[in-house]
Structure formats: structure tokens, C-alpha cells
Amino acid sequence: MAMTMSQKRSTFSVFRYFVLTIWLLIVAFPMFWMVGTSFKPDKEWFAWPPVYITENATMRNYLIVWANINEYTKADGAHIDEKTGELSQYTQSLQRPWVALRNSTIIAGIATTFAVLFGGVLAYGVSRHNIISEGKMFQLLMLRMVPPIVLIAPISLWYRQIGLLDTITGLVLLYFLTSLPYAVWMCKSFIDEVPREMEQAAEILGASRWRTIWEIVLPLVRSGLVATFLFILILTWSEYLLALLLSKAEVLTLPVELSKYQGSTEGRVYGRQAALSVGITIPLIFVGLIIRKHLARGFSFGMVRR
């Protein structure tokens, strides 16, 4: 018997949710594993068969990583200075997550804010006045295609010369510049959605250019700007290579800090890394929650009814 329309539709719907559920599992599993591992005692990190949900949940990883509770003994692979009895320089450098968090917040926050600000202004110019030709716009995007490793050598030499190596300013500048193309492209796509006639209507009703942008364009692209902000924030927040190579000791960011969690005797200390990772992820989730009402609109591109 042939299926009716509504049967067909509900079959399709079941199929769709089935596929989406599988996709969700694939995407969510690493998150689940990260959170799970962060609560596991040392022995369960490598256990086989794997421990999915630990029965011996412990806060130890968090305490060691974030509260610097000194259960971090020789058994964990720390070097104790035999003369003074204090943790050696090497191990101390392992334990600056709050410094890294502060640095990451400052660097990613400032770089992203500036990228979206400048990107938005540039995008407006491109969208309305073609200040950058289409070809140039693609070249701009191509800049992002260059593998960062290619740029590292010249930039670090140059940074050393002008004293930006291992400074917050240096990383902010670089992050700002590398995310600017994304910002311009994303913002442009949102501004393009606002019909020119809408601005002209405001203009002829007596609004100045700034007033028009403030009252008409900005409210209509706000969601887009917020989506752009989050997108770039995630990129800069988790950037590793540039941060690793352009900072030595002073400017430690969270991804770099994360990579330092390995002991010399037992290899990677996964539980500590997981505990740090959870800490790295929470601010992003928090930002996402604050701006969530904009995200659905922003990421679906285009909200203006034509």
C-alpha cells in the first residue's frame, strides 16, 4: 500500500532525527570523554577495557591543576629540588593555569573585539562602497590559507627586532590580523543582507550616515556580528602554534599550557589535561550561553525579510 503524505513525512522525520542523533553522539563524545577523564583517578586514564563512567570519581585532577594543591609529588613525575625541597623551575612552569587563563582572556578578548570592530567597518565599506574589489577580497581570504608555520620564522625574527616577541601586544596584533579576513567576510555577508534601500529610506527621512548605521544597519546585523565574534573568539582562544612559537616564558596561553602537561616518567598526564581542558572550555560555553539568542539567527545567515 502506498504511503500517504503524512506517513512519508513522519518517516522522513524519524530518519532525520536518527541521523542527527548519530551526529550528536559523534560530536559530543570527545566532550564526554574529556569531562569523564577529568574526574578519573590516575589508574583509569589508560585502563583497558576503557572506563566510561568512573566509579571512583575524584577532584584530585582539578585540585592539582587549578588550586595548586601540592599532592603533586614525586610520584606524579615532579622534580623536587633536593637542596631546598621545593618544586623545581620546570615543574613550577607547569603550574600557571591562572596566568594562562588571564593571558588567553586578554589576548583572545582584545584581538577578537578589534577584529570584529575593524572587520565590521571594513565590511560596511566593501558592501556599500566597494572599497575593496572582489578580487582583493578573495586575496584577503587567501591570506588565511597560508599555513602559519610558513610565517613563523620571519615573524619571530621581526618580532624580536621590534621587541614584540613574547609580549601580549605581539600576540594580540597577530591574532587580530589573522582573523581580520574572516571578520570582513562574515560581516560583509550580513551587511549585504540589509537592503541598500532601507538605508536610503532612513537617509531621505533625515538621518545622518552615523544615525543610519546606528539605528538601521547595526540592529539588523547585530546577530551576525555576535556570531562572528564567537567564531573568531573560538579560533583565537584555541590557537596553539603561534602562541607556542612567539612566546617563551612570559606570555603563556591556555593551549600552550595544556601541552605542557606531560610528566617525564609517565608520559602525558591525561587527567590533568582533561581538568585543564574543562576549564578552557567553560568560558567559551559561558560566552555562548550569554549570546545564544543571537546565534541561531546569526549562524543561519540572513534575517531580513525581503
Next chain:
Amino acid sequence: MSRIELKDLRKEFGSVVAVKDLNLTIEDGEFIVLVGPSGCGKTTTLRMIAGFEDPTAGEIKLDGSIVNDLEPRDRDLGMVFQSHALFPHKNVADNIVFGLRMKNVGKEEQLQKLQEVSDLVRISHLLTKMPAQCSGGESQRIALARTLVTEPSNFLLDEPLSSLDAKLRRELRAECDRLHAELQKTFVYVTHDQEEAMTLADRIVVMDQGVIVQMGSPIDIYSDPVSYFVADFFGNPAMNLIPGEFVQNGSGIEFKSDQFNVPLNEKFSSVPIGSGTFGIRPENVKVVSSSNGSDRKIGLVEPLGKDTLLYFETDSDRPFVAVVDGTENHTAGSPVELNFPQENIFLFDSNGDRIRA
């Protein structure tokens, strides 16, 4: 007093000349309609008056002073756009008072004017809605209200009705007419719809390829077109235009095509010999039932009630149309004779220019 003068106005986009040295004076209180096919330069002309396009050359004068370098907001204009261009994030009332706010009008006066204007265009019941909740016709009324409320001396309307369906279009057309009569302001209206032009305009400006082809009252344009283009553009159903040749026939001139041979009377004696076009409006064609076996047969009968349209097949892709009274009885396939009263004949030369008797 408000008078718009365009002097040698020209606009080029790269190598394309959109408007070619246009001269036009629009008098105070006049309802003028710029009409023509798309790409004829009518919208560009309007946008230059508004100040959204900079003229390549020429002058725009409002009340005698040149405004070429004035910002749109300083030109004392109101404009209604084809897309309505309502602000989707503001409710209807906020949309309407936007212009007043920009001009720093006090809150109380804003409210009072909002009341007045929404009564005028009959949208008082919509004020708290968002634009997305309003229909196309309502949106256009709101757009009108938003423009009206600032009381500009001149109204520019850029195909304001073309996104609406036929019934709404007629309704709002009447509205435009009423508003113009009530406000006594200058209206410059752009459309590609000849019917809108005919019904609304005090004066029609017909444009084609960036130049003004003809200017005049609707009835002038209709009854005395200067060219094939104008003749073809105005009137529904359109004028019958038959390509053929003017030949000498004894002492007189005759129009000859494959299907029509029309002797022309002595007032056309100066018509140059050669190819050209013969034109007659469908309502002027006299249809006579034939008894002597004419080979002209009615192709299709389209009764409209008051009138009936008769279609005759031709060699070209446009049929020959005659309009007869709805009470006359015709059937498809029956033989008829067609007569063309000499006073209703239009002749055009091979360039499309009108040949005057």
C-alpha cells in the same frame, strides 16, 4: 512653491549612458509620471533627483537653486521605494515617526502627527504591529505614511505598486490620486505600467534609452503618439502595428502588406514611398460581417462583458486585434471585413518616427 528643474542631466555607469542630457521642468503641485520599459533611465533620473546618484553632468534645481551637491536629507523630499524599505526591527508607529525623530520634533507633536497621518492612509489599526506582520498593501500604506508625516514639498515614488497584485494596485492607485488631490504637493512617480501612468498623471514623460521620447497629458500621449515606440507602449490592448510598404497607386498612396491593403486618402499624399508601419487602435477598427465571401476570418473571440476582443491571425507573432461592443454577436471562424477610418490611422516610417499627414 516647489519646482524641480532638470537641465542637461546625464548619468553614465562606466560606458553605459543611462540618462542622456535630459531636460525637464516639473511644476509645483504637478503629478508627473516617468514611464518606460526597464532600463530606460526613469529610475536613475528619480534617484538623481533624490540625491542617491550623482549626475555625470547637468544640473538639478529645486526652487531655483542647484542641489547637485546637497545630501538627500537636505533636499526637502520624500521617497517611497518599490521594496517599501520599512525598518523590520521597528514597529509600525516607530517606522512612521522615524523621520520626525530625526528632525527633532517633540514627542507630543510626533504622536499627534502619527494619529493624523495614520488616519489619512487608514492604518490606525496597525500601529503596534511589526512590518513583517503586515501585508504587501498595508506595508505600502505604511511606507506612504512614513513619507507623508515629514511633510516634504516633493514626493518621489519609485514603482511603489509594482510588487502588489492587480486588485491592490488599483486600490492604492486611487489612494495616490486622492492623496495628491488632498495634499497639493508635487509627485514624481516612476512606473513601467502604462495604465498607472495614464490614470495618475497630470503629465506623462515617456522615456526610452535614456532620453525623453514624448511628454504630454495622458490623452495627448494616447491620441497623438510621436513614434512607433510610444504608440506601442500605451493602450491596452495595444495598437495594431503592421509592418509593410507605402506604394504609389495611381494618384494616391496605398499601404501594402501581405494581409492588408489600405488605400490612404489625399491627406496622406505626402507619405514617402518605401517601407513603414501602419497603425490603428483596436477600438477604431470597424468590423463588418461579410456576405460576399471575404477571406478574413475571426481567429478567436474574447468576450469581456462590455466589450468583446476579436483576434485575427497575422504573419507576425502579434495578432491583429479589434474591439467591438459586447452586444455584437461574433463567432470564431466567421468571415468579416475590417474597415479603417482614415482619421484614426497612424503611420510610421522605417525609423519608427510618426509620419504626419
